[in-house]
Amino acid sequence: MYWVDSTIVPFLNEEGEVYQYLSIDQDITEHKKAQEKIEQSELLLRKITSQVPGNTYMFEMPEGGLPKILFMNQGTNPFNQRFNIADTLTDPQKPWEIVYADDIAQFNIAMQDACRTNSALSFQYRVMINDELQWRWMQAVPDIEKDGKVVWYGATSDITPLVDYVTSIEQIIYDVAHVMRRPICTMLGMTKLIIDDQLTAAELKQHSRAFII
Numbered sequence: 001m002y003w004v005d006s007t008i009v010p011f012l013n014e015e016g017e018v019y020q021y022l023s024i025d026q027d028i029t030e031h032k033k034a035q036e037k038i039e040q041s042e043l044l045l046r047k048i049t050s051q052v053p054g055n056t057y058m059f060e061m062p063e064g065g066l067p068k069i070l071f072m073n074q075g076t077n078p079f080n081q082r083f084n085i086a087d088t089l090t091d092p093q094k095p096w097e098i099v100y101a102d103d104i105a106q107f108n109i110a111m112q113d114a115c116r117t118n119s120a121l122s123f124q125y126r127v128m129i130n131d132e133l134q135w136r137w138m139q140a141v142p143d144i145e146k147d148g149k150v151v152w153y154g155a156t157s158d159i160t161p162l163v164d165y166v167t168s169i170e171q172i173i174y175d176v177a178h179v180m181r182r183p184i185c186t187m188l189g190m191t192k193l194i195i196d197d198q199l200t201a202a203e204l205k206q207h208s209r210a211f212i213i
Contacts, residue, residue: 054156054158057072059140059151061150098129100126103125115150118142118144118150120140122137122138122139124137135163136158137157139155
């Protein structure tokens with residue numbers, strides 16, 4: 001069995017009726033085999049990347065335009081179940097619809113700078129899905145092909161739990177600092193009075209007792 005690409009041309013007589021056909025065939029078996037291998041490789045890649053917690057992708061960045069996504073695969077993160085990744089392959093505007101409005105400008109700047117310098121991209125941004133705010137981390141590296149075209153490979157992942165954890169730690173540190181500020185200030189004030197020899201022994205004893213209580 002082999003594959004052919006056929007072009008069939010009809011011949012008409014003086015009455016406009018077809019009286020014969022000319023078939024021009026080209027053997028495309030090797031082309032078909034190569035195409036099947038590419039499809040099998042892509043299917044295998046999708047199976048492998050479908051088990052990672054983030055989204056994997058490949059895209060081009062036209063100058064002054066939106067990224068043209070060549071490949072994107074859904075991972076296991078629940079984020080992917082609420083956002084149709086397949087739509088991004090046909091509509092470059094789709095990924096921007098969920099990016100938090102306040103982050104879009106910085107997102108654009110980061111991507112354009114990375115493309116202009118052909119340097120690695122690392123950017124943290126927010127997305128809004130079903131009125132739920134999430135943090136994502138985008139990382140990508142450029143690859144310059146033989147024809148000079150730059151293709152980017154990377155992934156995005158959900159870092160919302162990490163951001164929430166850092167925020168909680170910062171709040172704890174703030175609360176601890178706020179609680180400790182008053183007694184420390186009091187101790188510093190008393191230390192200064194003692195150093196400056198402005199307290200009598202009786203006053204020092206009285207203030208120390210009040211401070212301990």
